[in-house]
Amino acid sequence: MKLTSLLLARFAQALTYSSHGPPSSVLYLDSLPLPDLTPTDVRIKILAATVNPSDYNQLEGTYPIKPTLPAVGGNEGVAEVVEIGEEVRGLNVGDRVIPAVAGFGTWRTQAVTDESMVKRIPEMSTISGAMLAVNPCTAYRMLEDFNKPEQGGWVIQNGANSAVGRAVIQICKARGVRTINIIRQKDNDDLKQELLALGADKVFYDKEDKELSSFCKTIPAPGLALNMVSGRSTIPLLKALGPDSALVTYGAMSKLPMSIPFGLTVFKNITLHSYWMTRWTKQHGRSELEHTMFNDIADMCNSGELVPPPYVERGLRDYSSAMENAFRVKQVFINDPKKFLKVH
């Protein structure tokens, strides 16, 4: 074994935090020794790892899943198996894997872990694999598990330009389901065109209440609304929904409680659900349901029906900028020593 390989095998670079606080302050790049493999361990090389809003909240200490400190940041990412213990049966060198548990700590170059802590994913690009577990799966499950829209039917969502929102648009498009998309207007943006190009049927700015309401009179009422904004932005969704429908909330980007007028829900019998991918994965991880979902999403990624949202590639060293821009555009740590800033 060459000296360089030996060094690579023994240490990993990792974005670590020892206390909670502002993410760009509490994170530091550490060099962690890699233990020898037990018979059921695998060594994985992290290829790419995302920064999700929940990672940010986890560093702040405001998220309900709190790893023991010091901890490595990051929950989502794709890795390649580079070495396996002698009793490992489920994985082979060269397999692409993602964490099987919450709080894995994906912002590192390598890890040694029991094979049960990771799971194999179907073949897809590195970036699609890195972004698989949270956003496309959230979109997929919300469209599958709550008042599932039929072909030709309509779904309405706010925050439609979010990573989940874009996945919703594309999955619906692929299934022949039509989408009404609400976004916040910024100066001179061309977001409407961008979402229409992705496959959105209609896009409204959140100020276009009247236009939305007029349009809704011309279509069969949606039976499903997806809400990631909360606050008063929930109300146009409730107004648009038809009888016996479902509103699923998966975020509160407005940082305000949902405002739910009784009359809007009771007479149309709207049920309000919350969706949390982490809970679903805890309950259904490694199930046939998950297997089918991963394969469906991989197929859509490989056919070009589902493309990643805009993102910025960064090296681990560039963590301050990654944290500072985490809510503006998706940040992805790429494990490449020669990595420099690259925007997609």
Next chain:
Amino acid sequence: MKLTSLLLARFAQALTYSSHGPPSSVLYLDSLPLPDLTPTDVRIKILAATVNPSDYNQLEGTYPIKPTLPAVGGNEGVAEVVEIGEEVRGLNVGDRVIPAVAGFGTWRTQAVTDESMVKRIPEMSTISGAMLAVNPCTAYRMLEDFNKPEQGGWVIQNGANSAVGRAVIQICKARGVRTINIIRQKDNDDLKQELLALGADKVFYDKEDKELSSFCKTIPAPGLALNMVSGRSTIPLLKALGPDSALVTYGAMSKLPMSIPFGLTVFKNITLHSYWMTRWTKQHGRSELEHTMFNDIADMCNSGELVPPPYVERGLRDYSSAMENAFRVKQVFINDPKKFLKVH
């Protein structure tokens, strides 16, 4: 036939309205001719009819069920069948019946109607029969249809002194289910004692946040919350609920939208339902489910496990006072020409 009987048979007194507006202004006592019976008609004598908040809203024109005007007010009440057409098969003279449809117009002395418009109820007191269809049935169904509490389990509700709230307390008591009850504090009231005497396990004023929260730490978390207040009063219910639980909203006495913080619902997976008795009855009226419910409630009424809420008996002539006090205490029109004000 005596002349007096003839007159009684030909006309009914009825509280009628020809336009929407303030109920005590738009109502008037009218004399309506009673048509001859067709073969499938029955003639019924209304014995007692309640004033519910939704009747009030219906007169104002703010309720989604709007009868063609002029219309007779009232949706709930109990009647006795006094005459039947020759082809009536489902009813006999002497049967006690309640309306089978919304918007029947119960604030009248008599009515001639197709037998399909009314349905027989089990034996129970006139007042229990008059109050059967809305409040005890709402309480019964919410306890039956959403995350049904087991014996020994806990339910939490606000507006616990309402007619539905009192029925919830008593039905739970009869089933060995325990209740946490939240009420608004008024000066010198003895409402806590009153509800404890009805069978409430715990009663808190809405200002007693800390006491409620401390108490909740000592019990298995409720899986069901019943909300009739809405606004910010929804929050203590969400806080008290355990994982995978249900909050059912059946009113908004605060006249404010529910305020639902995302973090409180998503991590505990709380689903928010609305309940509307009118819809249930439209879907399940005359079903085996309804039959069982009526019998269960009649049994509880007859055994004294379920007693009516405080109410005031009034003659039809006294409608102004009935309307003015409708939100303060339950008003019941009693069909007795000698009727004068009587408080229970």
